[in-house]
Amino acid sequence: MSTHRSLAAGHTPAAGAAPATGTWSAAGKLPGPTYWAGAGAGALTLADGTVLMAGGEERARNAQDTAVLFDPATKEWRPTAPLSVSRRLHTLTKLSDGRVLAAGGLSGPYGGVSQPGVSSAEVYDPATRGWTATGAMHEARFAHSATLLADGRVLIAGGLAPRSALSQSALTSAEVYDPATGEWTVTAEPMNDARAGHPAVLLRNGTVLVPGGMTPIGRGLYAGQSFCEVYDPALDAWTPAGDLRSVRKSHQATLLRDGTVLVTGGDSPGLQDDWTYNPYSQWTTERYDPATRAWSAAEGMSTGRSSHRAVLLRSGRLLVIGGTDDATFDVGYQNAEVYDPQARTWTPTGGMVEGRWAFAAAELADGAVLVAGGLVRSGAGVPDNGDVVTDGTEFFTA
Template structure:
């Protein structure tokens, strides 16, 4: 006897839940945008919504738009705009649930002579408004921002003009106190100037900086293998083990066991084994804070730069999209998952639209949101105008 129940008149079947390892389209952003800074994209808020602010358009002009994504409704909602347009800034969730936007480049694209801004502002989810807070001691963009265990925020490095025709990396660092709204330079500068670098808060409360880039000419940048650790208690910087390969535009993620996994990045040229690689890295490396050393980890299926890495609740790591630094022309749809215990990579469903330099964040229910990004650029476009998307997608783990 069949147990099937027929639907009543006018009733529609319930939509099937997305299968694990798949992407589904979500509502579109108000306009196309991308986020070349790894820490300037999406921030999950306490109420389950996700805040995105700033970014850049297809002409690399800074944006002041701020929007909220409501996962329950699958919709984007406008919220108060930034008081200063920003790209290559940092967007950091504070311990009290507010969000700090700091530094970046503002206004129309200004080439290599354009200076960053020192201003900062704070978003309050309760009022959905931005309030100016203390300015940093130095103008900077392409820097990092890390919330320390005591709730203060460490900002490190970045890039600034060197002359009217060139740029320089910064070795300065400063700490923001949300209670006072003031910035204090660290007792000593970093050992190495760097920008575009990932920063990771380790289990012992120190902060690891891994690789990054330094300008070496007009519009030219070199990757780094140098790493160092900041001790907030002492206010000091200490060199630690070097990466096996120089890297920029890579990702660094704290795993559940306290080690750090670095994936991909731009690393053209001679490698540490004297082989030549003109493409983005497919290799990965793992840092052990107990020894201060990096060891080779299992490589990804493909090289990628300007990708995103999101730690899932299972403890596995989802690596998404990206591009190749030899051409920077097409965004990848590809995604794969790393199992730190098994030390294996497994392909998973690819995004509906390939992209790089996009925003990504884990939602309250464990799904992963991606939004915006570059789709095509360089030789892949007819008029030298980047193709930027406003589409968003959700990954079901």
């Protein structure tokens, strides 16, 4: 596969000559081929070490109600109670007491760009392995973000909703869920900018950073954005937090050990900040310093990637996995690499068994990383211009 780079970002991409670190090995099959679009990881490691995955979508983009558990000790997948409604482009959040909140999303068969989201939410209890309905959000939404706050509440921000029979709108609204009461409270003020498909990061000071994201600009068309903002739970207020150097959607944002945030990749087709043109996914990265609320260019990855996953390892290094190129969306990458924030270098890992994007990923109790499902090929990459979705799973071991 080809690698696309824009050499106008002010630094050079990571060198590819370093020896590979870590290996990938197959880890069995999901009950069915599934993928998880959006910025969320799609998988959560529970207190007992098992990994929960719930919802998602299949080749025809129909929402799923299936929930499964992975047992690292036996390397086996087993079903658990299904969601009360099928969900895709929803969020899963592990609560402070170990339960899991599933909120919003799209439900049922694929309904095109005008399909409305759902406002319902439900909670999974690992002790009973069952889901219980909880209070509904004030606004139905999908492709939103969900962040566990320091006080145990959950912030839901942005997302998409129908604008007309042929288009969608991004939302500025946000609301907070209280697990103690099961109730939702709309934040005192909305976000400064409408956004969807964005990552959200809890910072060390208890505030939440939302960098970039997308907004609809026409029927089935979406533009990335560079605008960033921070939510302060103590003030119940949103404040602008500078701009990314490049507009980005389908990117990842990760809190590093030193309290800074690293943003990797994403779609950014079009003119760059120096007026050069780049039609491909970004290989560039950026780092946010909460102390100064400023963004600065960081070291480039070996390749541009969108719809990838980023997992912070116990060593403090960052594993960036798979993805695809937004110019074609036709093949998933087997490529993965590790970033060392102290040395500020990228090192390739061994290749994944199967290339994929829009997949689930979670760190296990022993420090290994599990990836599951995802899109393998799409569009011109397959004879019928459809999607090839995998049920394959695999481990990364450093």
